[in-house]
Amino acid sequence: KPPGLPPGRWGLPLVGYIPLTRKSLEDQIQDLQKQHGDIFLWRMGTQVMVFLNDYKLVKEAFSRPEFTDRPDWETFKIFEDPAVGIGSSNGLLWHNNRRFTLRQLRDLGMGKSKLVETIQHQALEFRKSIAKQAGKAAPIPHDLHVAVVNVIWQMVASKQFDAEDPRLKKFVKLMRDFLVASNRFAFKDFLPWLEYLMPAFLFKILIKHAEIVAIKESFFTYFFEEIEHHRATLDPDNPRDLMDGYLLEMEERKDDPETTCSDQDLAFLVFDLFFAGSETTTNTFNWVSGYLAGYPNVQQKLHAEIDAVLPKGVLATLADKPKMPYLEAIVNEVMRLSSLVNFGVQHAASTNTELGGYTIPKGTILSSSVFAIQSDSRYWDQPEKFMPERWLDEAGKFVSKKEGFLPFGVGKRACPGESLARMELFIFLTTIYQNFSIAPPPGTTVDLTPDTSGFFFHLPKFNDLIFTARQ
Numbered sequence: 001k002p003p004g005l006p007p008g009r010w011g012l013p014l015v016g017y018i019p020l021t022r023k024s025l026e027d028q029i030q031d032l033q034k035q036h037g038d039i040f041l042w043r044m045g046t047q048v049m050v051f052l053n054d055y056k057l058v059k060e061a062f063s064r065p066e067f068t069d070r071p072d073w074e075t076f077k078i079f080e081d082p083a084v085g086i087g088s089s090n091g092l093l094w095h096n097n098r099r100f101t102l103r104q105l106r107d108l109g110m111g112k113s114k115l116v117e118t119i120q121h122q123a124l125e126f127r128k129s130i131a132k133q134a135g136k137a138a139p140i141p142h143d144l145h146v147a148v149v150n151v152i153w154q155m156v157a158s159k160q161f162d163a164e165d166p167r168l169k170k171f172v173k174l175m176r177d178f179l180v181a182s183n184r185f186a187f188k189d190f191l192p193w194l195e196y197l198m199p200a201f202l203f204k205i206l207i208k209h210a211e212i213v214a215i216k217e218s219f220f221t222y223f224f225e226e227i228e229h230h231r232a233t234l235d236p237d238n239p240r241d242l243m244d245g246y247l248l249e250m251e252e253r254k255d256d257p258e259t260t261c262s263d264q265d266l267a268f269l270v271f272d273l274f275f276a277g278s279e280t281t282t283n284t285f286n287w288v289s290g291y292l293a294g295y296p297n298v299q300q301k302l303h304a305e306i307d308a309v310l311p312k313g314v315l316a317t318l319a320d321k322p323k324m325p326y327l328e329a330i331v332n333e334v335m336r337l338s339s340l341v342n343f344g345v346q347h348a349a350s351t352n353t354e355l356g357g358y359t360i361p362k363g364t365i366l367s368s369s370v371f372a373i374q375s376d377s378r379y380w381d382q383p384e385k386f387m388p389e390r391w392l393d394e395a396g397k398f399v400s401k402k403e404g405f406l407p408f409g410v411g412k413r414a415c416p417g418e419s420l421a422r423m424e425l426f427i428f429l430t431t432i433y434q435n436f437s438i439a440p441p442p443g444t445t446v447d448l449t450p451d452t453s454g455f456f457f458h459l460p461k462f463n464d465l466i467f468t469a470r471q
């Protein structure tokens, strides 16, 4: 192991350190922290992974330009070289798209009446799906995903599909299929030499190349049709949505040598928004519901807060948010304990540098151990306890910022969709829990321990819950 690197597991060339234990990755990361402190490495295959287990260290690193890049992984690039869009790209193109996206989300999203109406409408549609299964033990309806995808469609292309529309159903299914198939990219990213050892066709089967190309094409064909439709109907004085905004910027900057706009880039940007914005928001709603089912006393207090602010049948708007500090406290506390994006999204060192007194060579991958940080006793009193009250001050006001909390990441690549996600969660949760209560099937308890088998998400393990209409 070269001198100056953080301590940790180095192992052998090409394969890295292979642990001989059945412990979960997360338990091993906790063990490594006990052994080495808040920064340590683990060479996985050919990739030097540095784990950051302290909030301040993550904040420092992810605020520095030399740790702003994404890894050069197929998982991020999806056969696009160099990566385009926002979530996987680097350098000037990322910078331009990040600025553009933040502006669009601000202008079209947060608090804008059209989007609030869309979210309310989608929340009502979702409420219908719940009403259909009220009284029965069943998983939270998948239509929630459909509702969240529709909110993004509205913002991106002024479209909303009927929940039963076959095109929408296909779109949502493709998203699921893509997430499952793209796990196989790990072989290409961590063991890239396999490609040279195996016949090309076998390697392609291994990484599900054909399947991913087909899914990607389905998405892109659809996005390109939509882009063409926008181009044909664009009114420069009345941009309708993000696609119009992009096309206008493209036209405005067509002679600018620094422009990075292209149809391909726009299609990828849209793809990124769907992927970054839907599974995350949907699962956060599901986690909150699981906690409400598991903690009936918290649910009771939430019902009381909703009833005090919203007359029966009235939907929440953003003006109601400051009046519901307990709901906001529940959402933050659930995000803290569930740590949905358990290792954040990886960053890479774009140059040889140092961090925490150690050498960090160019190309090193940085991972933030979100699940460990959000239950770190240096930041949290009784971290294992579900206590929404920790987010309220003495006057009962919601305290939104706390050290040790990073469900949306921190620094230069922090989630640009946080406000939108919070607005959706607020309206969906008030609409559903104004009308329903939730509980586990009789004689059972809700298992709130996360499924730790995946690298990107802590998904809930609980399955069947019972919604009951409130009188």
Ligand code: HEM
Pocket (backbone or CB within 6 Å): 062, 086, 087, 088, 098, 152, 272, 273, 274, 276, 277, 278, 280, 281, 284, 340, 341, 344, 345, 346, 407, 408, 409, 410, 412, 413, 414, 415, 416, 417, 418, 420, 421
């Ligand atoms: C509860 C819901 C959400 C959670 C927990 C979440 C979490 C995250 C996290 C952890 C990151 C990575 C930050 C980093 O690289 O350090 C991220 C990035 C991102 N998120 Fe979210 N997100 C949510 C909702 C949304 C929504 C609704 C949108 C927009 C529609 C969105 C768009 C993005 C984009 C575009 C990025 C990439 C930013 C970049 O690379 O510069 N997210 N999100």
